[in-house]
Amino acid sequence: MLNTKGASIGKKTLFFIIILSIGFYGGYKFFAPTSEVAMVKNALYRSGASGKALLNQTKEFTGQVFEVKDGDLIMDAVIKAQPGDLIRVYPGTYSETVYVDKSDITFQGIVEGGEWPTLDGKTTLNDAFLYSGNGIHIEGFKITKYKGNGIMGQAGNNFVIRNNWIVDTGVYGIFPQYGKNGLIEYNTLTGIEDAAIYVGMCDNIDVLHNEVFGNVAGIEFENSRHCIAENNNVYDNAGGILAFITPGLPIKTTYDIIIRNNFVNENNHVNFAPPGSTVAGVPSGTGILIMAADDVIVEDNIISGNNNVGILITDFPNGGIKASRDPEADPNPDNVTILNNLMMRNGADPIDEIKVLMKTLFMKVGPDILAIGKGSGSAILNREKYVTFGIGSYGNPTKTTSYGVKTFLLDKPAEHRDITKKQLGEFTYYGVCAGCHAFNTRLIGVPTNVIQAIHTNNPQGIVDYINAPKNLREDYPEMPPQSHLSEEAKMAVAEYILGLKK
Amino acid sequence: MSLGNIKIKFKVVFIASLLILSMMIYLGVKKEQPVAMLTEVNEEYFNLSSHCPPGFMLNENNECVSRNLYQQYEYKEKKSNRGVGGLKTALPDLREGFSPQQIDLGRYLFFDPVLSGDGSVSCASCHDPNQGFSDGKALGKGIHGAKMKRSSPTLWNVGYLKNLFWDARSGSLEHQMQGPLYSEEEMGTTKEQLLNTLNTIDEYKRLFGVAFPQREKTDSINIGEIYTSIAAFESSLISLNSRYDQYAHGFHNALNENEIKGLNIFRSFVARCAECHTPPLFTNQQIAVIGTPEPDGLPFDPGAEITFKDSTRRGGFKVPSLRNIEKTAPYMHSGKFTNLRDAVEFYTKGRGHAVPENEDLFIHWHIWTPNLTELELDRLVDFLRTLTDESFKPRVPKILPSGINSQQIKS
Structure with missing residues (x-):
């Protein structure tokens, strides 16, 4: 009985298990996310803990989705894409330079079964991604063998560069230049002959959760303001994290930088930068370098095993970088604050200049922290914990934590100022049309008041003429079409012309 | 009756x-x-124009203020990164706010050889609007055929520049023009001679009275008024409507395939041209030591080393704008390269390849060995030719208030 009962229970259980399994299997078949659905639809609309401020700007996705598959050109999709569109790139090898002179375009690499959409420069192409637009998002790409940069932005704001895998790619891996309000997170970069992540002449940039190793420099903030490097794993580079001023650039300052919660370990890679580059002068074994930058806070990092020095703070003359001086750039690092950090095993084999310094001080171990040259207002917490040189002038910090700042991203995207239709008409009329047209005088084309008389209350008539001029007067040269103007500019200038009084 | x-x-x-x-x-x-042509009427009677030149709008204070499509790209914080970077970037501040009358008077002065010591050369002798506001010569030619040491730079968009002269030794147009005016080799006059000359020409006395209405019409012309007028004209020379600009504003068909390839090489981090020749002005207005060769027989030019008394800037020169570059051959401070192809090729021939052996220069970090191919050099030249725009070229006066009808002036 017991046995039977047991057997019957066993049978029932088995039955249930089978039914459940079928149910699970069916449910899996019907409802399991396919790779596509599981992917975030559009980087722009992803919300996350990091970069929350930027990514809070969610809006309904109304754009078009372009699918690019192996054998296609990504550029073909870029040419067709309009602001707001998403370009989804599937696994395959793409050998091209993707240049984006449009705004609000998202590139989303789809990784399937470990297969990446790969941009391969084959050591002949210059740059993988070049963008000048605002609101560019690039995520999920493997980039390799380009001669210039992996991802370069030129004056593009509000960008997100995320989840990319950049290997052995030219000069810089990720290099936003002249950008404001950008997020660089969860990327892995190696084999870059200058900086893996290079924030140049930018403002309000968060560099979070990246892995950078085997590069000349790991993460670099150059002539940039309001930037944070946090939660990055920075190892086996010649120099780990750098915040400095390069003189001779149009932006002259680096300040308000936070370096927090990073691993900066064993950055002892041989410096393989090409001669003449700024980082060629960074000694191998340098964990963190602060040169001429102001208002830098270094907090809660683990900085270990960097053979030259854990943290080097220097002015420009002592920085060892051969570049022309710049009277407009202050050469001294001011207001550097070193808070709690875990530092050990640094300075095991420093450069000769530091060795000489060690001898004069009868020290056997190289420094965790070395400050050399001028600068004022700097401070350090619990200095007795570290092996230090040259911080005699450093005071006790007045600020005890940097955690008041969670992000430097802006509450709202950095946008061009709002201009009215009338202003656009004004810019277009005086900036373009005025070469040939004046109000009541003949220049090359007819006087503007004659245009008014012909097209009274009919701006569309002017727009049509702008698009396809018809030569109406024998004694005037034919007007070249001005169809290069945007549709908004054409209508704005047509209305502006009709409203002109003088 | x-x-x-x-x-x-x-x-x-x-x-x-x-x-x-x-x-x-x-x-x-x-x-x-x-309908009479506006400027012709002016020249008959030397009435100064009451209209602003193209690119400018007259405001209620009778000042010409610039208007162009790049003003769309200004930020709410007005000074934010202007003049550097990408395609849709605002321009730096322009010298502006001169009256239409001052600008037009400046035009006459600019073309009038009466400003020189012997009435033989004008500003336009070296800055000829028909030669890209340069002179087509490797090295400038001054009064009595004197040979200059450097090439005559273009004046297109000069009102946007913070520093003037190749070696950046001047900070304003008013200060800059005193260099050539009073140089014995260039225009060969003196302040006294210039004032005496203009004050004896009734037509100029009358025109200055119109251009500077805040003082008595019968007052003598003063030196500041001369500088202001010429600066007003120079800063009105605007070139921002090239095919490149059409592309930048979003009309991508403005450039053909080869030109776009050239643009991408230009701004790539291999050629790195755009790092110093930053859009939209195509200069970042900095000093760069790039080590171009001097012309045969000329000594090494220390350039900005003298200006800044800084040996790290030896051989440094101001990064020139590339707008209308097609029109301003020969190239470099020394006019060493006769065409764009040779000028571009310089950058791929190796860091410091043309530096004399006895010189140890602080060569700029962007000068490296990009190994550009022949095709890439061709594409760069294609792109540079898209930066041409002379649609706002001012009219050369047919007759001048001084009565001199110099052969210097070509119309």
Whole structure:
């Protein structure tokens, strides 16, 4: 009985298990996310803990989705894409330079079964991604063998560069230049002959959760303001994290930088930068370098095993970088604050200049922290914990934590100022049309008041003429079409012309 | 009475026919001259234009203020990264706010050889609008055929520049022009001679009175007014409507495939041209030591080393704008390269390849060995030619208030 009962229970259980399994299997078949659905639809609309401020700007996705598959050109999709569109790139090898002179375009690499959409420069192409637009998002790409940069932005704001895998790619891996309000997170970069992540002449940039190793420099903030490097794993580079001023650039300052919660370990890679580059002068074994930058806070990092020095703070003359001086750039690092950090095993084999310094001080171990040259207002917490040189002038910090700042991203995207239709008409009329047209005088084309008389209350008539001029007067040269103007500019200038009084 | 009546009738008929005749004459004249060209009328009577030149709008204070499509790209924080970077980037501040009359008076002065020591050369001798506001020569030629040490730079968009001269030794147009005016080799005059000359020309005295209405019309011309007028004209030379600009503003068909390839090489981090020649002005306005060769027989030019008394800037020169570059050959401070292809090729021939052996220069970090291919060099030249725009070229006056009809002036 017991046995039977047991057997019957066993049978029932088995039955249930089978039914459940079928149910699970069916449910899996019907409802399991396919790779596509599981992917975030559009980087722009992803919300996350990091970069929350930027990514809070969610809006309904109304754009078009372009699918690019192996054998296609990504550029073909870029040419067709309009602001707001998403370009989804599937696994395959793409050998091209993707240049984006449009705004609000998202590139989303789809990784399937470990297969990446790969941009391969084959050591002949210059740059993988070049963008000048605002609101560019690039995520999920493997980039390799380009001669210039992996991802370069030129004056593009509000960008997100995320989840990319950049290997052995030219000069810089990720290099936003002249950008404001950008997020660089969860990327892995190696084999870059200058900086893996290079924030140049930018403002309000968060560099979070990246892995950078085997590069000349790991993460670099150059002539940039309001930037944070946090939660990055920075190892086996010649120099780990750098915040400095390069003189001779149009932006002259680096300040308000936070370096927090990073691993900066064993950055002892041989410096393989090409001669003449700024980082060629960074000694191998340098964990963190602060040169001429102001208002830098270094907090809660683990900085270990960097053979030259854990943290080097220097002015420009002592920085060892051969570049022309710049009277407009202050050469001294001011207001550097070193808070709690875990530092050990640094300075095991420093450069000769530091060795000489060690001898004069009868020290056997190289420094965790070395400050050399001028600068004022700097401070350090619990200095007795570290092996230090040259911080005699450093005071006790007045600020005890940097955690008041969670992000430097802006509450709202950095946008061009709002201009009215009338202003656009004004810019277009005086900036373009005025070469040939004046109000009541003949220049090359007819006087503007004659245009008014012909097209009274009919701006569309002017727009049509702008698009396809018809030569109406024998004694005037034919007007070249001005169809290069945007549709908004054409209508704005047509209305502006009709409203002109003088 | 009847005689009187006839007389009155005759008078009425006479006046009426006179009226009709004059109306007919007026109509005839009107028919022959439909609309007179504005500037021609000006030149006949030397009336200064009350209109701003193209690219400028007249405001309520009778000042010309610039208007162009790059003003769309300004940020709410007005100074934010202007003049550097990408395609849709605002320009730096322009010297502006001069009156139309001052600008037009400056135009006459600019072209008038009476400003030079012997009435033989004008500003336009070296800055000829028909040669890209340069002179087509490797090295400038001054008064009595004197040979300059450097190439004449273009004046297109000069009002946007913070520093002037190749070695950046001047910070304003008013200061800069005193260099060539009073150089014995360039225009060969003196402040006293310049003032005396202009104050003896009634037409100029009258025109300065119009351009500077806040003082008595009968006052003598003062030196500041001369500088202001010429600066006003120079800063009105705007070139921002090239095919490149159309591309930048979003019309991507403005450039053909080869030109776009050239643009991408130009801004790539291999060629790195755009790192110093940053759009939209195509200069970042910095000093760069790039180590171009001197012309045969000329000593090494220390350039900005002298200006800044800084040996790290030895051989440094101001990064020039590339707008209208096609029009301003030969190239570099020394005019060493006769064409764009040679100028571009310089950058791929190796860091410091043309630096004399005895010089240890602080060569700029962007000068490296990009190994550009022949095709890439060709594409770069294609792109540079898209930066041409002379649609706002000012008119050369046919006659001048001084009465000099110099052969220097080509129209």
